[in-house]
Amino acid sequence: MSQTITLKIDGVEIKAQPGQKVIEAADAAGVYIPRLCHKPGLEPFGSCRLCTVLANGRPCSACTTPVVEGMVVENETESLQNFRKQIIEMLFVEGNHFCMFCEKSGNCELQAVAYRFGITAPTFPYQWPHREVDASHPDILIDHNRCILCGRCVRTSRDLDGKHVFDFVGRGCEKKIGVNADSRLADTNADISDQALDACPVGALLRKQTAYQTPIGQRLYDLEPIGSEIESTGNTN
Amino acid sequence: MTKPSEAVARQACQDVNLDPTRLLDVLHIVQKECRCVDDSAIDAIAAEMGIPRVRVDGAVTFYTFFTKEPVGQITIRLSSDIIDRLQGAQEVADALTDELGIDFGQITADGLFSLHWTSCIGMSDQAPAALVGDTMVTHLTAETARLMVRSLREHKHPPKLVQELGDGKNAHPLVHTMVKNNIRQPGSIIFGPINRGEAIRKALGMTPVEVIRAMKTSRLRGRGGAGFPAGLKWEFTRAATGDRKYIICNADEGEPGTFKDRVLLTELPDRIFAGMTIAGYAIGAQEGIVYLRGEYAYLKPYLEEVLAQRRVEGWLGQDIAGKQGYHFDIRIQLGAGAYICGEETSLISSLEGTRGDPKNRPPFPAQHGYLGYPTVVNNCETLCCVTKILENGAATFSEFGTEQSSGTKLLSISGDCTAPGIYEVEFGVSLQKVLEMAGATQVQAVQVGGPSGQLIGPDQFDRVLCFDDLATGGSIMIFDQSRKILDIVHAFMEFFVEESCGYCTPCRVGNVLLKEGLQRVLDGRGEPADLEQFEQVGAMMKACSRCGLGQTSWRPVVTSLQSFRDQYESRVADDPDGFRRSFDLKKAVATAEKITGRKSVHA
Ligand SMILES: Cc1cc2nc3c(=O)[nH]c(=O)nc-3n(C[C@H](O)[C@H](O)[C@H](O)COP(=O)(O)O)c2cc1C
Ligand code: SF4
Ligand code: FES
Numbered sequence: 096m097s098q099t100i101t102l103k104i105d106g107v108e109i110k111a112q113p114g115q116k117v118i119e120a121a122d123a124a125g126v127y128i129p130r131l132c133h134k135p136g137l138e139p140f141g142s143c144r145l146c147t148v149l150a151n152g153r154p155c156s157a158c159t160t161p162v163v164e165g166m167v168v169e170n171e172t173e174s175l176q177n178f179r180k181q182i183i184e185m186l187f188v189e190g191n192h193f194c195m196f197c198e199k200s201g202n203c204e205l206q207a208v209a210y211r212f213g214i215t216a217p218t219f220p221y222q223w224p225h226r227e228v229d230a231s232h233p234d235i236l237i238d239h240n241r242c243i244l245c246g247r248c249v250r251t252s253r254d255l256d257g258k259h260v261f262d263f264v265g266r267g268c269e270k271k272i273g274v275n276a277d278s279r280l281a282d283t284n285a286d287i288s289d290q291a292l293d294a295c296p297v298g299a300l301l302r303k304q305t306a307y308q309t310p311i312g313q314r315l316y317d318l319e320p321i322g323s324e325i326e327s328t329g330n331t332n
Numbered sequence: 333m334t335k336p337s338e339a340v341a342r343q344a345c346q347d348v349n350l351d352p353t354r355l356l357d358v359l360h361i362v363q364k365e366c367r368c369v370d371d372s373a374i375d376a377i378a379a380e381m382g383i384p385r386v387r388v389d390g391a392v393t394f395y396t397f398f399t400k401e402p403v404g405q406i407t408i409r410l411s412s413d414i415i416d417r418l419q420g421a422q423e424v425a426d427a428l429t430d431e432l433g434i435d436f437g438q439i440t441a442d443g444l445f446s447l448h449w450t451s452c453i454g455m456s457d458q459a460p461a462a463l464v465g466d467t468m469v470t471h472l473t474a475e476t477a478r479l480m481v482r483s484l485r486e487h488k489h490p491p492k493l494v495q496e497l498g499d500g501k502n503a504h505p506l507v508h509t510m511v512k513n514n515i516r517q518p519g520s521i522i523f524g525p526i527n528r529g530e531a532i533r534k535a536l537g538m539t540p541v542e543v544i545r546a547m548k549t550s551r552l553r554g555r556g557g558a559g560f561p562a563g564l565k566w567e568f569t570r571a572a573t574g575d576r577k578y579i580i581c582n583a584d585e586g587e588p589g590t591f592k593d594r595v596l597l598t599e600l601p602d603r604i605f606a607g608m609t610i611a612g613y614a615i616g617a618q619e620g621i622v623y624l625r626g627e628y629a630y631l632k633p634y635l636e637e638v639l640a641q642r643r644v645e646g647w648l649g650q651d652i653a654g655k656q657g658y659h660f661d662i663r664i665q666l667g668a669g670a671y672i673c674g675e676e677t678s679l680i681s682s683l684e685g686t687r688g689d690p691k692n693r694p695p696f697p698a699q700h701g702y703l704g705y706p707t708v709v710n711n712c713e714t715l716c717c718v719t720k721i722l723e724n725g726a727a728t729f730s731e732f733g734t735e736q737s738s739g740t741k742l743l744s745i746s747g748d749c750t751a752p753g754i755y756e757v758e759f760g761v762s763l764q765k766v767l768e769m770a771g772a773t774q775v776q777a778v779q780v781g782g783p784s785g786q787l788i789g790p791d792q793f794d795r796v797l798c799f800d801d802l803a804t805g806g807s808i809m810i811f812d813q814s815r816k817i818l819d820i821v822h823a824f825m826e827f828f829v830e831e832s833c834g835y836c837t838p839c840r841v842g843n844v845l846l847k848e849g850l851q852r853v854l855d856g857r858g859e860p861a862d863l864e865q866f867e868q869v870g871a872m873m874k875a876c877s878r879c880g881l882g883q884t885s886w887r888p889v890v891t892s893l894q895s896f897r898d899q900y901e902s903r904v905a906d907d908p909d910g911f912r913r914s915f916d917l918k919k920a921v922a923t924a925e926k927i928t929g930r931k932s933v934h935a
Contacts, residue, residue, distance in 0.1 A: 141692045142836050144876040154875040159692040178872040185841035218865070219845055220914065244834070259384040263687065264393045266670070268844055270834030273393075275386040277371050 102166040104148075117157040117168060118146055127322035128170055129179055129208055131186075131296055132245035133158035138254060140246050145182050145208065147175060176212070183209050184217040189268075191226060191240035192297075198306035199298030201314030205243060206297075207321035229274070231281035234303050235292060242272055242299035252291040260285045272299075337366040337373035345380035352381050353703070355391055355685035356668060359398050367443075368402040387686070394687040394833075396450065396669030397626050404439050404446030406484055409463040410472075413452035413588045414823040415746045415809060420473065421460040425449075427474035431481045444488065445481070451671055451827055452588035453627045456746035456809070457514045457753045465490035466629045468511050501598050506634035513595050514753025517769060519740045521720050521732060522713065522756050528602065531722035532647060535610040536655040540570065543614040547718070550726035551738040556582055556674075556711030557781070557805035558880070559737075562718065565708055568698035569615045572706035577617040579608050580683070580702065580709045584625045584667055584674035587782035588827060589807035592742040593712040595754050597624075597631050600716055601638045605662055607715030609652065610722055612660045615708055620662040623679050626669045635664055671831040675879050676709040678833065689835050690879040713742055713806075733759035737798035745770045747810035763802060764793040767810065774812045777896070782807035783824035784884035786891040787817070817896045818903075822850050824888035832881060839882025842873045846889050857913045858904040866893060 100111045104126050111120030116139060121128050131143040139159040146157040149169040157168075169175065186205060194200050226239040244263070249272070252260040260283050264273035276282035285291075292300055311317070344361040348354035358377060362369045369392045378385035392398045410416075410425055429435055432445050439446040455461035458470035462477075467490035469480060480493060497503035498512045515523065535543050547563030554560045569577060581604060585593040596604060608620040624632060639662055642648040650659050665683055667673050673682045677691035680702050701707020710718075717739055721729045730738040737759035743766065746752045750771030757766065767775055779787050780797075781804035788795070788802075795802050811820060825847035834840045849866060852858045870886035877883045893900055907913045921932045 139692060141878055144836050144838055144878065147876040156692075156878070161694065174871075174875075177868070178876050181869065181872045182837050182876065185837055185845070188845075189837075189841045220848065222844070243837075244840075259386065262384065262386040262390050264386070264390045265834070266394050266687075267829065267832045267834040268840055270840070273386045273389055275384050277375075 100162050100164050100166075102162055102164070102168060104168040105170050105172075111162040113162070115162050117148065117150065117155075117160050117162055117166070120162050121157065121168075121170070122325050125326055125328065126170065127325045128157045129211070129322070130158060131204055131208065131243060132247065134247050134251075134294060134296075136255070137247060137250045137294070140250065143182065143186070143243065143245055145179050147178060149175070179208075180212050180214060181219075183212060183214060184219050186243050187214075187217050188219045188221045189224070190242065191223065197241065197298045198301065199241070201311055201317045202309075203298060203316070204296035204321060207316035210316070211320045211322060224268075226271075229278075229280050231279040232285060233281070234287040235280060235285055236301045236303055237272070237274075237280055238299050238301070239271055240299075241297045243297055244270060244272070245296060247294035247296060248272065248291045248300055251294040252285075252289065255290045258284060258289065258291075260289065260291060335365060337362060337368070337370050338376040340365045341369075341373040341376035342380050345377055350381050351685075352383050353683070353685040355381075355388070356395075356665065356682065359392060359395070360666060360668065363398050366402075367405065368399050370400055370402075374400075390687050391685070394670065395626075395667075398668055402439065402443070403448075405444050406465055406488065406490060407446050407448060407463075409448045409450035409453070410436075411451075411453045411455065411459065411461050411463075412449040412823075412826075413456060413459070414820050415456040415589060416452075416459040416461060417823060418747070418811075418815065419459045423474045424460050424462070424472045424477045427477040428481065431478045444485070450627075450669065451586065451830060452590075454585055454591040454594045454625070455511065456589050456591060456744065458512060459746070463627055464493060467491050467493055468509050468630060469493055470510055470512070501634070504634055506637055507598065507631060509630055511594075511598075513599060514751075515595065515599075516745075516751050516753040517755040517757070519756030519758070521729065521740045522596075522600070522716050522742060524720065524724075526603075527723055529647065529653070531606050531719040532609055532653055534722050535613055536653055536658065540614045540616065543610060543722070544570065546721060546726045547614070550717075550721045550729045551736075552714065552717050552721060552729070553737065553799060554711055555713035555717070555741065555805065557587070557784075557803075559799045559803060562710065562714055565698060565710075566611060566614050568696075569701075569706045569708045572699045574704075574706040576619070576705045577612075577615050578702045578705055578707040579611040579615060579617045579620045580676075580679065580707060581608055581620065581622040581715055582674060582676065582679060582709050582711050583622050583628070584671075584679060585628075585712075586625060586671035586674045586831075587784065587805055587807050588824075589744060589746050589779065589782050589809045590805060591744045591746075592754055592806045594628060594631075596712045596716055596742075597628065597635065601635055602642070603716045603719045604712050605639065605642060606647070607710070607718035608662055609647065609660050610718055611708055611710065611715065613658060615706070617708075618659050618661070620660065621683060621702070622662060622664045623673070623683060624664055624666055625674075626667045629666055632664060632666060639664075670833075671827075672833045672879075672881055675881060677879070679709060680707065687833075689833055690881075692878075711805075734796075734798050736800050741797065741804070742806050743797075743804070743808050744806045745808045745810065747808075748772060748775070748812035748815070749810050757797065759798045760796050762794055762796050763788075766797065766808065767793065770808075770810065772810045772812070775810055776813045776815060777811045777817060777820075777892075779807070779809040779811070779820070779824075779888075780804050782809075783827055783888050784881070786887060787821070787895055788891070789895045792895070817892055817899050818850065818854055821888045821892045822847065822854065825850060825885075828881070828885040828888075832885070833879075836876075836878035836882060838873045838877045839879075839885060842869050842877075842882065843885055845869060846886060850889060852914050853900060853903050856903060857916070858900075859906055859913050860901075860904050862904060862914075863893060863900055866890060
């Protein structure tokens with residue numbers, strides 16, 4: 096028997112199912128909470144911290160926090176939006192993101208949240224790290240310059256593809272995605288049909304030879320800002 | 333000649349019965365025998381244990397003490413902690429690089445030595461100190477560092493460096509170290525009289541619920557830093573459903589400037605183990621695990637011996653102290669050089685044989701801890717208090733201290749004072765009093781609670797040590813007027829950059845940005861706007877970081893900015909022409925000038 100839970104997000108009452116995370120309940124109600132590492136169908140991860148909300152006054156990640164009856168959630172407050180801007184900027188300066196040359200432009204979730212938050216240039220200094228590209232695989236490219244360490248490929252490969260092609264190696268600012276071989280993706284059992292490739296929110300994991308099938312200008316976030324897909328389908332009541 | 337790493341790795345996997353949760357033990361063996369965990373070892377471990385190789389790779393590259401490239405037969409790890417630095421670690425470092433002919437991070441041509449900086453090794457009261465193999469070498473000078481290298485060249489056996497033994501159990505044959513306890517002020521609780529066995533006998537004469545009630549009556553709060561009420565934590569864990577439960581002793585002591593657990597493990601391990609046994613009885617656990625920081629490996633053989641003796645005496649094992657049906661035993665897991673593993677959920681990840689990443693909460697360890705079972709994690713000192721509370725009664729314990737902070741607290745005092753070491757004080761004592769006890773004069777600043785605590789100046793020395801004022805896990809670092817505040821803060825930020833696990837954005841990137849921003853200020857390229865940005869980044873890290881590390885690691889910058897604002901403001905300025913002072917045009921065009929072979933007209 097599933098009882099319905101009632102909670103409030105920014106003063107609006109919404110219904111949720113027990114066991115749901117705050118972000119899932121918000122999605123279903125048509126309330127967009129910014130996110131990058133969260134992807135429906137994958138185990139909650141909680142690394143990007145973009146979804147940080149206040150639940151009963153305490154900060155927490157909406158993608159990992161379960162709903163509780165009577166919970167009062169604050170989402171679009173000025174200070175939270177400011178924190179989120181900082182986080183997005185940090186992800187930009189930490190890697191090497193050249194949107195103008197990137198084939199993911201327009202379909203990139205990092206670029207899209209930046210636009211949604213009105214970020215044109217980061218106020219933090221660029222780190223210009225040296226990062227590698229692994230083009231060893233005939234059909235797949237890994238560009239570490241653009242990786243935001245969201246772990247979506249890791250979880251998808253492990254839990255949906257049943258392969259464990261990817262996992263994290265290194266610690267701190269040296270942390271990166273590793274592959275299940277000495278060093279090259281070509282030496283793993285990664286395959287062009289892996290769902291993991293569709294999990295990447297940015298242009299770090301790409302299918303070769305597919306770059307410009309959809310012209311710039313007609314891509315997902317060229318048309319509507321990220322989040323509008325949630326805001327338009329949900330039923331706030 | 334070293335054995336092929338593959339064979340060593342396979343054997344090590346067999347030794348732990350192919351149990352992937354024992355991966356750390358396997359990696360320790362391989363690292364020790366092969367001086368690295370190379371790709372063929374990683375392949376062998378993955379194949380033998382039937383786990384993905386990238387998972388093994390991920391663990392190897394997470395822990396400082398495991399390396400994919402070979403280290404020397406003898407590793408010299410010099411403590412990079414600020415106290416060690418202020419007491420001459422740099423001169424020691426220069427002597428070592430000169431004597432060995434290598435830089436830090438390098439290995440000598442004959443493979444005998446490698447040289448490394450390492451985060452605080454828990455010897456701030458006898459700094460500068462280094463970890464040579466598993467041997468602690470304290471009170472180093474440039475001169476003794478050179479002599480050390482020379483004698484190592486001859487005998488190649490770090491334990492032989494120990495000539496004068498430390499006091500107390502430091503001189504025990506199984507410890508055999510030059511480390512000193514420096515117990516300056518023993519109090520009547522932790523260091524009070526010992527009535528061996530009494531606490532367990534009393535506990536087993538009560539029901540588990542009564543034992544938990546005693547903890548609540550004593551108002552004991554955790555001594556590891558967070559100060560969570562012990563009785564409540566036990567109650568949650570007891571109430572949680574699970575086929576098995578665990579009690580874990582957090583002996584990962586990694587907060588720079590903290591060394592009191594080292595002394596407890598040396599002098600009072602029986603009290604810690606008794607506390608675990610009592611906790612196990614109260615929550616319904618049959619297994620306890622001590623997570624011992626890798627730097628304290630020199631204590632492991634001795635602690636194993638103490639455990640063995642307790643089994644012989646019936647304090648561990650089946651039907652403890654004659655109580656039918658209460659079985660309990662303890663094992664020790666050695667860490668591998670990762671400060672984050674002191675955070676309880678990281679500690680659990682590490683115990684499970686993976687990278688020491690913190691876990692999402694909820695669920696909390698009390699519901700879903702080690703291997704998914706309800707788990708209590710308690711600090712060494714908390715467990716000593718438990719034993720004492722059972723021995724003397726909850727009321728006696730709570731007579732000490734304040735309403736919100738009962739009992740006594742061990743302080744690890746280091747830095748500019750005449751008597752660095754361990755002090756057992758009653759909660760509620762003023763910082764001023766503590767400074768007097770330690771013989772500190774001309775004090776400019778005190779870092780209370782380690783880098784993640786706060787840096788305060790003399791105007792606040794009348795504040796008191798307790799959970800609702802100056803909370804501390806025990807670290808008190810004293811800096812006199814000759815010290816440069818911003819250098820201290822910079823060293824703390826270096827520590828956090830080094831030790832962040834890298835899982836979440838705010839901490840992974842935020843610490844780097846704060847450190848670099850501070851460097852700009854130190855270099856005279858800072859702007860007033862930078863100071864504002866430090867505060868904003870700090871507020872974001874506090875709210876958005878995933879665990880306690882990032883939630884507090886901004887504090888060295890922001891608390892020093894509050895207490896010593898003039899030191900920052902005197903170094904920052906706006907550019908008269910409205911340019912960004914942080915932008916270095918010369919540096920920016922240097923590569924282009926080199927490539928074109930022409931000088932820029934503007935730079
Ligand atoms: C980054 C970090 C490091 C920590 N290191 C330690 C440690 O070395 N020892 C310790 O007892 N607690 C440490 N803690 C606190 C533990 O998470 C946990 O609260 C404590 O072990 C619980 O025991 P207690 O309630 O007895 O204090 C650390 C916490 C954080 C966030
Ligand atoms: S705050 Fe985030 S990056 Fe830092 S140690 Fe905790 S989980 Fe890791
Ligand atoms: S979406 Fe919740 S932390 Fe990334």
